[in-house]
Amino acid sequence: MTQQSATGGSVITDEMRARIGVESEPVAHEVDNTGCRQFARAVGYTDAIYFDEAAAKAKGHRAIVAPYGFLGHPVVVPGQPAGVPEAFRLDIPYKRVLNGGTDIEYMAEVCAGDRLTATTKLTDLTEREGKVGPMLIVNTETAFRNEKGETVAIQRGTAIRY
Amino acid sequence: MAQVYFEDVSEGQEIPKLVQNCDSQRLVLWAAGSGDYYQIHYDKGFAQNTGLPDRITHGALKHALLGRLLDEWAGDGGQVRRVACSYRGMDMIDKDVVCRGVITGKRQENGSNVVDLEVWTEDPDGKKTTPGTAVVELPARS
Structure with a gap:
């Protein structure tokens, strides 16, 4: 101090x-998939686009979406x-x-x-x-x-x- | 939740708030998720040796929670473009972080429907600890 x-x-x-x-x-x-999921879990997301590839693609995304603020490791x-x-x-x-x-x-x-x-x-x-x-x-x-x-x-x- | 549309929002309107308790498990989850392993967030002795009363919630977690507040409000058809916030006050471990937002304006930009907001987190006593601003794109009905 x-x-x-x-x-x-x-x-x-x-x-x-x-x-x-x-x-x-x-x-x-x-x-990566695990990084997106881990970040989404820490923030408390429940939207499947951050966890499941099929759910993300069904909503028009390229793959599992990186939640806001996650820019990879x-x-x-x-x-x-x-x-x-x-x-x-x-x-x-x-x-x-x-x-x-x-x-x-x-x-x-x-x-x-x-x-x-x-x-x-x-x-x-x-x-x-x-x-x-x-x-x-x-x-x-x-x-x-x-x-x-x-x-x-x-x-x-x-x-x-x- | 039903999709919110650009036509339905107006200046001064508050969006539904998000309340999250930041206990030790949450802070460890965030350390792993974000890669920020600074010990003031999960090691009480370490935190106290730096002069803090206890472990504190990561600033970047509060930023990400504001992102989630807006993401869940904007729905599948919306898009969070930008969240900027300052960490003015500390939030101690085990306390609720209350994320809130108020619309400050709406505009068209390069064919997109853009909403500007004032966003912030407050502690359980209602003190703003993380003031900021945000930009969100919303879909239009027409």
């Missing part, structure tokens, strides 16, 4: 500032570079993190079987004095593209580091 920046002033370095707007390497996200292989884009790995003195907000915009439906590619960029870094002490607000934007290269969703996130 009494964390202070190393310099006593801003924790935003020129190096961090230079990363704003730089798009990350693409990270593969697999949208990043593919992470031990020993290979982690699936965490560099935008999230900032060298800052604050160890704690809170999720400040989420905004997901869809341009097309996502279904099981889709292989998405996510690229993330930092969009803004701001500092604020909060109830918990000095905070760094990290804004990111992740674009999810399908195999045809079409953007199917954009996720904008706000992380609070303190």
